[in-house]
Amino acid sequence: MLELRNIGLTMNDENGHPKEILKKIDLKLEPGKLYGITGPNGGGKTSLAKVIMGIYPQTTGEIFLNGQNISALTVDERAKLGISYAFQQPPRFKGLTVEDILTIAAGKKEPRAIRKKLREVGLCPEDYLDRNLGTELSGGEIKRIEMAQILLRNSQVTILDEPEAGVDLWTVQKLSNLFMWGYRNQPDKITLLISHHEKMLPICDEMIVINQGEVQKRGSTQDVWNLMKDELFSKNREQCQGEVGV
Amino acid sequence: MNLTKIDWNIMDKVADLHNVPTGAVNIRLNGQAAIRRSTPNVCVTNSPETGGLVVEFRAGVQGEIAHVPVVLSEPGLKDAVHNTFIVGEGADATLIAGCGIHSGCHQESRHDGLHEIIVKKGGRLRYIEKHYGEGEEDSPRVLNPTAKIIIEENAHAELEMVQIEGVNSTKRVTEAQIAAKGSIKITERLLTTGKQEAFSEISIFMQGSDSNAQILSRGVAQDQSRQIFQAALVGQDECNGHLECDAIIMDQAYIQSIPEIRAEDARAVLTHEAAIGKIAGEQLLKLMSLGISESEAIEMIIQGFLR
Numbered sequence: 001m002l003e004l005r006n007i008g009l010t011m012n013d014e015n016g017h018p019k020e021i022l023k024k025i026d027l028k029l030e031p032g033k034l035y036g037i038t039g040p041n042g043g044g045k046t047s048l049a050k051v052i053m054g055i056y057p058q059t060t061g062e063i064f065l066n067g068q069n070i071s072a073l074t075v076d077e078r079a080k081l082g083i084s085y086a087f088q089q090p091p092r093f094k095g096l097t098v099e100d101i102l103t104i105a106a107g108k109k110e111p112r113a114i115r116k117k118l119r120e121v122g123l124c125p126e127d128y129l130d131r132n133l134g135t136e137l138s139g140g141e142i143k144r145i146e147m148a149q150i151l152l153r154n155s156q157v158t159i160l161d162e163p164e165a166g167v168d169l170w171t172v173q174k175l176s177n178l179f180m181w182g183y184r185n186q187p188d189k190i191t192l193l194i195s196h197h198e199k200m201l202p203i204c205d206e207m208i209v210i211n212q213g214e215v216q217k218r219g220s221t222q223d224v225w226n227l228m229k230d231e232l233f234s235k236n237r238e239q240c241q242g243e244v245g246v
Numbered sequence: 247m248n249l250t251k252i253d254w255n256i257m258d259k260v261a262d263l264h265n266v267p268t269g270a271v272n273i274r275l276n277g278q279a280a281i282r283r284s285t286p287n288v289c290v291t292n293s294p295e296t297g298g299l300v301v302e303f304r305a306g307v308q309g310e311i312a313h314v315p316v317v318l319s320e321p322g323l324k325d326a327v328h329n330t331f332i333v334g335e336g337a338d339a340t341l342i343a344g345c346g347i348h349s350g351c352h353q354e355s356r357h358d359g360l361h362e363i364i365v366k367k368g369g370r371l372r373y374i375e376k377h378y379g380e381g382e383e384d385s386p387r388v389l390n391p392t393a394k395i396i397i398e399e400n401a402h403a404e405l406e407m408v409q410i411e412g413v414n415s416t417k418r419v420t421e422a423q424i425a426a427k428g429s430i431k432i433t434e435r436l437l438t439t440g441k442q443e444a445f446s447e448i449s450i451f452m453q454g455s456d457s458n459a460q461i462l463s464r465g466v467a468q469d470q471s472r473q474i475f476q477a478a479l480v481g482q483d484e485c486n487g488h489l490e491c492d493a494i495i496m497d498q499a500y501i502q503s504i505p506e507i508r509a510e511d512a513r514a515v516l517t518h519e520a521a522i523g524k525i526a527g528e529q530l531l532k533l534m535s536l537g538i539s540e541s542e543a544i545e546m547i548i549q550g551f552l553r
Contacts (some may be wrong), residue, residue, distance in 0.1 A: 074535040074540075075535050076537055079534065079536060080537050087532060090532060091529045093547065093550055094492065094550065095550030095552070096546070096547070101533075104536045149536065153536070163457070170372075170535045241317075
């Protein structure tokens with residue numbers, strides 16, 4: 001069980017003024033479930049993911065994993081404990097190769113596991129293992145290599161931050177299938193899939209909508225999906241009517 | 247002259263040598279030739295004018311390798327050489343140089359090396375030079391290499407110059423003249439720590455039509471170390487040149503990068519890019535999110551950057 005209690009995050013904006021990014025978030029996330037995290041841009045989804053990974057230290061509240069308070073643990077300590085985060089925009093590294101980073105992700109796993117996971121994300125190991133993570137690869141390729149790392153780590157808690165961003169439609173479908181088989185109905189795994197994509201969200205067991213730093217809705221994927229569509233369409237209608245009125 | 251365990255350790259660091267290599271070799275130990283061997287294709291001798299080493303790859307030979315490492319393990323030794331390396335017409339050669347100093351006292355140990363390198367028409371040279379120092383932290387170890395390179399028509403040279411660690415002070419000067427259709431690629435990688443100082447000056451003159459030059463410099467300065475990198479690409483005919491200098495600055499270090507491109511002919515195409523910055527926080531967090539510590543992540547980023 002991953003439990004977030006009263007999580008708040010305040011950060012300075014570009015003018016140095018404090019801004020509340022996350023407000024009193026309480027969440028209990030159970031093993032065996034694939035959670036879809038969605039909501040408008042700037043609503044706090046990625047910030048929440050980074051707080052769980054330890055990249056942003058929360059301003060208030062506590063985080064528990066299997067009953068252990070992990071609030072004060074560093075990023076690497078959380079990673080060792082079984083949390084993984086796939087970056088929305090993975091950084092590039094001059095001089096490091098695809099094999100270098102996958103070797104770290106693989107830990108003590110056999111080298112052939114690296115090749116297997118690369119193939120699973122649609123990349124040929126022979127063509128990619130020696131490639132440089134600097135400017136040699138496209139954004140979509142970097143993103144797929146990020147996914148291969150996450151698959152290799154096979155952690156108890158996995159956070160996938162917009163895995164579809166920057167990848168082609170065929171790969172989105174491929175990733176969606178991978179996540180469905182790899183993370184759905186896995187009794188010991190908790191997976192958070194941050195997404196807006198119609199191919200991604202339907203594979204989730206449950207949806208959580210984060211908006212303006214708060215949990216706005218939580219429920220079954222179908223219920224939340226219907227609610228969102230209704231709300232979105234009614235807002236669009238209101239906006240259109242308003243514009244016509246002007 | 248016998249090489250000690252310390253000497254062999256230095257040989258390993260600067261030339262990946264654990265035994266006397268087969269082929270042409272000249273191992274200079276504490277100011278004298280300890281081991282020297284010529285082969286039918288590579289002549290290793292002394293110059294009557296300079297007294298220095300002359301290594302000549304005969305015209306047309308292919309895939310020949312010569313090792314010419316320098317080891318200084320005698321405390322306080324000041325060694326100076328003036329060597330000449332010649333790659334004959336159409337030859338394909340690899341020259342593994344490199345210098346290492348072991349110093350366990352407060353006296354300065356120093357090696358000043360002038361290397362004249364001539365790659366004759368159609369020749370190809372791969373030149374690898376690693377510099378390394380070890381011993382007491384505060385014992386001064388100084389390495390000042392100078393390379394004067396002539397690339398004749400249609401010839402090519404690739405120079406890989408690395409300062410791994412332990413050199414307190416270095417002044418590196420590299421100068422090259424490139425003839426028509428000739429090319430050169432220089433890769434320099436420097437790591438400085440503590441209070442070490444490194445100054446590197448590279449000047450390439452593209453004198454012939456269709457000549458080409460590329461300089462790639464990577465530096466990492468840690469602690470209170472200082473690095474100054476000054477490079478000039480000069481186009482004097484129809485030519486192409488690119489200069490790239492990247493550096494990572496850490497702690498209280500100082501880095502100055504002075505790239506210069508100069509066209510003396512309207513057909514010269516010259517570009518440069520330069521960047522100095524600290525290790526990006528996102529890079530560290532990314533590697534740490536894979537379960538390695540911050541210090542391991544820093545080490546990995548630096549090793550990759552300098553690879």
